[in-house]
Amino acid sequence: MRIDVLTLFPEMFEGVFSSSILGKACDKGIVALNTVNFRDYSNNKHNTVDDYPYGGGGGMVLKPEPIFAAVESLPLHQEEGQDPVKPRVILMCPQGETFTQKKAEELSNEQHLVFICGHYEGYDERIRQYLVTDELSIGDYVLTGGELPAMVVIDSVVRLLPGVLGNEMSAVTDSFSTGLLEYPHYTRPAKFRDWEVPEMLLSGHHENVKRWRRKESLFRTLERRPDLLEGRELSKEEKAWVVEWKGRKQEE
Template identity: 90%
Template sequence: MKIDVLTLFPEMFEGVFSSSILGKARDKGIVSLGTVNFRDYSTNKHNTVDDYPYGGGGGMVLKPEPIFGAVEDLPPHLTEEGEPVKPRVILLCPQGETFTQKKAEELSGEEHLVFICGHYEGYDERIRQHLVTDELSVGDYVLTGGEIPAMVIIDSVVRLLPGVLGNEMSAVTDSFSTGLLEYPHYTRPAKFRDWEVPEMLLSGHHANVKKWRLKESLIRTLERRPDLLEGRVLSKEEKLWVAEWKKQQQEKEINS
C-alpha cells in the first residue's frame, strides 16, 4: 500500500511514521508512507494557501490550486503490470462520514490512499466536488487541523494489512471487528493481591474459553455500548445471556 499525506506540517508525522507498528510496517516494505507540504504548490509569490471566503464571514478558506496541484503531482502507485492505481483521496473534515472499524477494513483493501489535512475555516467546495473520493471525520469535536485524524485513520488501516501484526488474529478479535467490544484479558500471575484470574481461562478447555469470551464481549457491549447491538441477530444462547444480565441488573437496582 502507498499512503501520501498532504499537510502544512509534515514534521508532525516524522515520529508517527517511524515508530511502533507503522515504523515496522514501513521497514518491512508493506506500506510506503510519505508527506507533501502543499504550500509548495502555492501559485502566488507570498506562498499563501488560503484566502477570505466569498460572501464574507469569519475565518480563511483553503484555496483549490495548491491542493489540486499537490495531488496531481503525486507519483502514481503502479500495479504489478505497471498500470497506475487510481487513489482514494480522503478529505479530513467534521462534515465527513464518521470513521469506523468497518471503514478501516474497507480502506485496507486499497492500494493507494491520499489524505488531505486542512486547517482554517474549511475547504474551497471545488475540492470536495471534483477531487476527493471520501470525506471522513473521527468524531463530533473540533481539532486544529486534519493531521491527528489522519494519523488515527492511517494507524487503524495499516495494522490490518497482512504481515503487519505479529499475531494475525489480533486484528480479527479487536473491539469493533466482530461488532462487539473485546472481552477482558488476563496474564500472569494468576493471583495478584486478592484478585484472581477467572478459573475458566485456566482450564485449558478451548471451546469453553471461546464461549466465555463471547459471553463477556456481549455483556461488556451491553454495559458500555448498547448501540452496537442494534440490528444484531442474537443466537438462542446469546439471548439467554442477555436475559440473565438484565435480571441481575434489576436485582442490583432493587437491592440498592
C-alpha cells in the same frame, strides 16, 4: 500500500511514521508513508494557500490550486504488469462520514490512499466536489487541523494489512471487528493481591474459553455500548445470555 499525506506541518508525522507499528510496517516494506507540504504547490510569490471567503465571514479558506496541484503531482501506485491505480483521496473534515472499524477494513483493501489535512475555516468547495473520494471525521468535535485525525485513520488502517501485526488474529478479535466490544484480557500472575483470574481461563479447555469470551464480549457490549446491538440478530444462546445479564443487573 502507498499513503500520501498533504499537510502544512509534515514534521508532525515524523515520529508517528517512524515509531511502533507504523515504523515496523515501513521497515518491512508493507506500506510506504509519505508527506507532502502543499504550500510548495502555491502559485503565488507569497506561497499562500488560503484566502478570504467569497461573501464575507470569519476565517480563511484553503484555495483549490495548491491542493489540486499537490494531488496531481503524486506518482500513481502501479504493480508490475498492471495498470496504474487511482488513489482514494480522503478529506479529513468534521462534516465527513464518521470513521469506523468497518471503514478501516474497507480502506485496508486499497493500494493507494491520499489524505488531505486542512486548517483555517475550511476548504474551497471545489476540492470536495471534484477531487476527493471520501470525507472522514473521527468524531463530533473540531480540531485545529486534520493532522491528528489523519494519524488516527492511518494507524487504524495500516494495522489491518497482512504481516503488520505479530499475531494476525489480533485484528480479527478487536473491538468492533465482530460488531461487539472485545472480551476482558488477563495475564500472569494468576492472583494479584486479592484479585484472581477467572477460573475458566485457567482450565485449558479451548472451546469453553471461546464460549466464555463470546459471552463476556456480549456482556461488555450490553454494559457499555448497547447501541451496537440495535438491529443485530442474536442466536438462541446469545438471547439467553442477554436474559442472564439483565437478571444480574436487577440484583445489583
